[in-house]
Amino acid sequence: MEDHGISKAVVKRLPRYYRYLGDLIEAKVERISSNELSDMMNVTASQIRQDLNNFGGFGQQGYGYNVKYLYQEIGKILGLDKTYSMVIIGAGNLGQALANYVKFEKRGFVVKGIFDINPRLKGVAVRGIEIRMVDELPEFIREHKIQIATLTLPKTGAEKVAPILAENGIQAIWNFAHTDLHLPENVVVENVHLSDSLMQLSYNLNHLNQ
Amino acid sequence: MEDHGISKAVVKRLPRYYRYLGDLIEAKVERISSNELSDMMNVTASQIRQDLNNFGGFGQQGYGYNVKYLYQEIGKILGLDKTYSMVIIGAGNLGQALANYVKFEKRGFVVKGIFDINPRLKGVAVRGIEIRMVDELPEFIREHKIQIATLTLPKTGAEKVAPILAENGIQAIWNFAHTDLHLPENVVVENVHLSDSLMQLSYNLNHLNQ
Numbered sequence: 001m002e003d004h005g006i007s008k009a010v011v012k013r014l015p016r017y018y019r020y021l022g023d024l025i026e027a028k029v030e031r032i033s034s035n036e037l038s039d040m041m042n043v044t045a046s047q048i049r050q051d052l053n054n055f056g057g058f059g060q061q062g063y064g065y066n067v068k069y070l071y072q073e074i075g076k077i078l079g080l081d082k083t084y085s086m087v088i089i090g091a092g093n094l095g096q097a098l099a100n101y102v103k104f105e106k107r108g109f110v111v112k113g114i115f116d117i118n119p120r121l122k123g124v125a126v127r128g129i130e131i132r133m134v135d136e137l138p139e140f141i142r143e144h145k146i147q148i149a150t151l152t153l154p155k156t157g158a159e160k161v162a163p164i165l166a167e168n169g170i171q172a173i174w175n176f177a178h179t180d181l182h183l184p185e186n187v188v189v190e191n192v193h194l195s196d197s198l199m200q201l202s203y204n205l206n207h208l209n210q
Numbered sequence: 211m212e213d214h215g216i217s218k219a220v221v222k223r224l225p226r227y228y229r230y231l232g233d234l235i236e237a238k239v240e241r242i243s244s245n246e247l248s249d250m251m252n253v254t255a256s257q258i259r260q261d262l263n264n265f266g267g268f269g270q271q272g273y274g275y276n277v278k279y280l281y282q283e284i285g286k287i288l289g290l291d292k293t294y295s296m297v298i299i300g301a302g303n304l305g306q307a308l309a310n311y312v313k314f315e316k317r318g319f320v321v322k323g324i325f326d327i328n329p330r331l332k333g334v335a336v337r338g339i340e341i342r343m344v345d346e347l348p349e350f351i352r353e354h355k356i357q358i359a360t361l362t363l364p365k366t367g368a369e370k371v372a373p374i375l376a377e378n379g380i381q382a383i384w385n386f387a388h389t390d391l392h393l394p395e396n397v398v399v400e401n402v403h404l405s406d407s408l409m410q411l412s413y414n415l416n417h418l419n420q
Contacts, residue, residue: 011413015406019388042390078409079416093310097303101404103388109408148411172415174408178229178313180252188418190411192404194311196225198319198384199288201358201400203221205382206289208398 006054006077013051014074016041021071033064083108085146089161090153091116091124091131094176098150099126112144117157134161141168148172155179216264216287223261224284226251231281243274293318295356299371300363301326301334301341304386308360309336322354327367344371351378360384 020041024032034052038045052065075081088095091114098104099111114131116122121131132140140146149170151158158177165173165187172188175181181189230251234242244262248255262275285291296314298305301324308314309321324341326332331341342350350356359380361368368387375383375397382398385391391399 012410014413015403015409016390018409019403019406077413079412080409082416084412084415093303093307097307098404100303103405104408107405107408109412147415171418172411174411180226186418188411188414190407190414192402192407193225193229194308194402195313195317196229197400197402198314198317199225199228199290200222201382201384201398202289202294202319203224203287204398204400205294205357206292208381208396 010051010054013043014078017051018071018074018078018080021067021074024067025071029067031064031066037065080107083110084148085110085112085144086148086150087111087113087115087137087140087146088150088152089115089134089137090151090157090176091118091121091126092152095150095152096126098152099129109148112146113140115140117153137161138164138168141165141170146170148174150174150176152176220261220264223253224288227261228281228284228288228290231277231284234277235281239277241274241276246274290317293320294358295320295322295354296358296360297321297323297325297347297350297356298360298362299325299344299347300361300367300386301328301331301336302362305360305362306336308362309339319358322356323350325350326363347371348374348378351375351380357381358384360386362386365389 020037034045034048037043037048041048052070072081086109088099088111091099095114095116099114105111111127111129114126114129115134115137116131117134119133122133124131141149147170149165149172151161151173153161155178158175158179158181162173162181162183166183170187172190173181173183175189175191176194178193178195180191183189230247244255244258247253247258251258262280296319298309298321301309305324305326309324315321321337321339324336324339325344325347326341327344329343332343334341351359357380359375359382361371361383363371365388368385368389368391372383372391372393376393380397382400383391383393385399385401386404388403388405390401393399
């Protein structure tokens with residue numbers, strides 16, 4: 001699969017294609033034209049054709065796209081044909097919500113450990129996984145070859161733990177803490193800043209129809 | 211405050227400025243130059259000057275920006291000088307995590323009600339708020355003048371409840387369900403698609419250094 005040189009904008013749109021194609025598979029749709037996809041996704045058909053042409057050979061004139069094939073190929077591009085070992089750091093409500101979200105595991109993101117700094121949570125089980133203390137992290141990461149760390153703890157905690165993660169070989173951080181982490185370039189950081197999202201909503205609510 | 215015609219890209223960056231300025235206030239910094247902000251935020255100083263010039267008059271040559279004033283003005287633009295009445299629909303882990311996140315309330319987003327379809331949750335209190343059943347929503351929205359609904363329930367539930375919300379006067383939906391909602395144009399929708407975010411992470415993890 002040749003996928004060098006795909007623009008960031010296209011990559012950003014891929015998960016959405018993947019989601020719609022997954023829905024189509026559930027609905028037992030076997031093939032779809034770019035015009036039909038366009039109606040569903042509220043994106044122009046030419047945008048869809050352009051985006052999917054980046055990967056080549058998925059569509060055929062007059063036939064449309066093979067839904068299952070396209071779903072699998074986009075999945076491969078997104079790296080969803082592999083499995084990843086993940087830890088969740090911060091066992092509060094949000095951390096537990098993510099630990100309990102079984103769909104992530106189906107996609108290949110396997111929660112191997114949950115960590116917190118609160119000694120009262122030590123040993124408490126979330127979906128069968130015992131909560132461990134943060135000081136056990138370095139050994140755990142190395143022993144279980146953890147690739148991804150999800151940070152669902154407050155800002156100061158996240159800033160303290162992030163360099164430790166990087167030093168011990170974590171390759172990617174899914175960061176829910178209300179801060180931008182400063183890490184070596186070989187560590188991927190994906191931020192989910194919920195407050196920023198709520199502020200966008202508030203802005204749009206106040207500027208609708210202006 | 212004249213803020214018509216601000217580009218979407220600038221608006222998207224405002225919450226991040228707001229966050230950094232809030233941190234500076236906490237650190238008792240009273241003024242800051244665009245160069246200093248640039249170093250902190252990893253954005254060029256000229257980008258910062260351009261962005262903030264959209265609102266006019268915040269910076270002075272040789273003096274820099276007044277942190278508190280800029281923070282307040284950006285807050286106003288984002289609509290954070292008002293309060294909003296919100297309901298959370300879906301009282302699972304994620305819904306409860308958001309209900310317990312007191313910082314949203316400090317920013318003016320007040321959770322007035324939590325709803326679910328599971329009768330076993332009826333009357334259970336989350337941060338002092340009793341969980342109600344979804345069939346009570348229309349009356350509750352009208353009675354309490356609810357403006358924002360946060361959807362933390364599965365896809366099919368979200369698709370069913372969204373039109374009911376729109377019909378009863380909800381102005382904005384903060385959607386965590388794994389679907390794009392199709393609603394009248396006078397309803398603002400802000401999506402947080404966690405799976406999409408995890409797929410971006412996975413893509414970047416697989417394409418780093420290529």
